[in-house]
Amino acid sequence: xxxxxxSPRYKIIEKRQSVAFWCNxxxxxxxxxxxxxxxxxGPKLLIQFQNNGVVxxxxxxxxRFSAERLKGVDSTLKIQPAKLEDSAxxxxxxxxxxxxxxxxxxGTRLTVT
Amino acid sequence: SQQGEExxxxxxxxxxENATMNCSYKTSINNLQWYRQNSGRGLVHLILIRSNERExxxxxxxxxxxxxxxxxxxxITASRAADTASYFCATNSGxxxxxxxxxxxxxxxx
Numbered sequence: 001x002x003x004x005x006x007s008p009r010y011k012i013i014e015k016r017q018s019v020a021f022w023c024n025x026x027x028x029x030x031x032x033x034x035x036x037x038x039x040x041x042g043p044k045l046l047i048q049f050q051n052n053g054v055v056x057x058x059x060x061x062x063x064r065f066s067a068e069r070l071k072g073v074d075s076t077l078k079i080q081p082a083k084l085e086d087s088a089x090x091x092x093x094x095x096x097x098x099x100x101x102x103x104x105x106x107g108t109r110l111t112v113t
Numbered sequence: 114s115q116q117g118e119e120x121x122x123x124x125x126x127x128x129x130e131n132a133t134m135n136c137s138y139k140t141s142i143n144n145l146q147w148y149r150q151n152s153g154r155g156l157v158h159l160i161l162i163r164s165n166e167r168e169x170x171x172x173x174x175x176x177x178x179x180x181x182x183x184x185x186x187x188x189i190t191a192s193r194a195a196d197t198a199s200y201f202c203a204t205n206s207g208x209x210x211x212x213x214x215x216x217x218x219x220x221x222x223x
Binding site: 043100103104 | 117144146148153154155156157158161201203205210211212213214215216
């Protein structure tokens, strides 16, 4: 079974630039998550999708972050404009509808200079 | 806010020794999960324990849960160099999202 795919793996941008991350979840997983993990901390949920609908985006900084999962499969997370404090690893995870276990991708390490 | 708090923040042991990590949380939970994260990688689910369970085993892993103290522990027996990683506890409460702690960094020295 293929795992959760993410790209790119690394990205370096200057502040005020924009960036987009892509995630392809495990086939058949209805629920998809985007997390932000700052160095030395645990992942923090940004947004949760179930199929193509948003379940929870209460911690997403909506003035600069946006995410979509148009066809209920893969998803993109965008930051525009980026700030220095957005430097982090962005993790995508997915799970089947009736399971608690989440499957994580390798993450995208973003550095904002 | 992060509900789970792991203790210690860092742990260094010799190969073959046991490693114990603790997690405390603040509110009532449905279940508690432990994840492992190797350097530069995503998280891998290790084990889930439900709120009505007190102990669970999986291979060299043993997890306990004390809901009266709002705490859990993860024991890794006969540790190996490959167990070197960060370990996170994460809690599920009702319909709220999974909330992760800050993690314990385990170093197993060969």
